Amino acid sequence: MELQLIKDKLSNQNFKSSVSENINEWMIGFEQNEEHKNKIHLWFDSMIHQFLDILDDVEIKEELSVLIFSKYVELKCYWKQLNTQIQYQNFNTGEADPNLIIKASLTTYILIALEPLIHDEDLNEIQEFLTKPIRELMIEEISTDSRQNIHEDSVLNLLEQQLEALYYDKEKLFTQLQCNSTIEVISLVQNMREQVKNLHSEMENSCILDGNIRFTGNRKIRIQKI
Numbered sequence: 001m002e003l004q005l006i007k008d009k010l011s012n013q014n015f016k017s018s019v020s021e022n023i024n025e026w027m028i029g030f031e032q033n034e035e036h037k038n039k040i041h042l043w044f045d046s047m048i049h050q051f052l053d054i055l056d057d058v059e060i061k062e063e064l065s066v067l068i069f070s071k072y073v074e075l076k077c078y079w080k081q082l083n084t085q086i087q088y089q090n091f092n093t094g095e096a097d098p099n100l101i102i103k104a105s106l107t108t109y110i111l112i113a114l115e116p117l118i119h120d121e122d123l124n125e126i127q128e129f130l131t132k133p134i135r136e137l138m139i140e141e142i143s144t145d146s147r148q149n150i151h152e153d154s155v156l157n158l159l160e161q162q163l164e165a166l167y168y169d170k171e172k173l174f175t176q177l178q179c180n181s182t183i184e185v186i187s188l189v190q191n192m193r194e195q196v197k198n199l200h201s202e203m204e205n206s207c208i209l210d211g212n213i214r215f216t217g218n219r220k221i222r223i224q225k226i
Contacts, residue, residue, distance in 0.1 A: 003055055003064060009113045010048050018175065019044060019109055023102065030098040040099070044106050069122060072114045076130050079107045112175055 009015070023044075027037045051071055058064055082104040089096040115123060179185050 002061075003058075006055060006064065006068065006117060007052060009117065010052065010110070015109070015113060018178075019106060022105055022109070026098065026102045026105070030101070032098060036099075040102055040106070043103070047110070065117075065119075068114055068117050069126075072111065072118060073126055073130070075107055075111055075114075076126065079104055079111065080130065082107065109175065 023037060023040055026032065026040075055064060055067060058067060082100050086096040086100050086104060089100070118126070173179075173185065177185060177188060179188065
């Protein structure tokens with residue numbers, strides 16, 4: 001794994017632009033001032049620079065892979081901690097600390113950037129380990145009869161973990177589609193559906209004769225000379 005590839009993932013212009021847009025949206029949505037915005041920028045930049053400084057001191061490719069692996073696990077655990085705290089704050093008070101929300105969201109950006117740098121097998125093991133609680137992993141190893149005695153708390157715990165996984169997938173979807181809300185995603189899907197319908201209607205009765213004359217559905221006939 002090349003060091004420059006890792007640096008590009010965490011410092012290219014698209015990555016920086018997405019992060020800045022996210023922070024700006026957070027600033028407007030949660031009515032934060034410039035001071036809070038700058039603090040978040042400094043916090044995020046510090047996370048990136050500290051990690052890159054560590055990578056600069058490593059020359060062996062295998063060690064770089066290990067560092068990427070360990071950093072991903074560290075950030076995924078940190079994200080899960082933030083998300084759990086956010087959920088409890090919402091449940092107990094009806095609102096969560098805006099700083100926790102933006103930190104969880106920005107941590108997702110780093111996770112998404114690092115994922116392609118990790119082998120699929122390793123990534124699957126990480127995802128399975130971090131998505132499933134220890135209690136669930138233990139449940140999979142016991143008999144069906146014993147499962148009937150599991151306390152209801154385990155079911156609730158599983159649902160909470162699944163909710164966290166869905167939240168992460170949502171953030172990843174927003175990033176890849178360059179959307180900021182579910183409404184934008186729905187609108188994007190609807191537009192794509194309309195385009196497909198229009199194309200289908202336009203080409204519904206199309207056929208080709210001898211490769212020269214094209215009857216293109218609702219379009220006019222086009223005659224091509226060879």
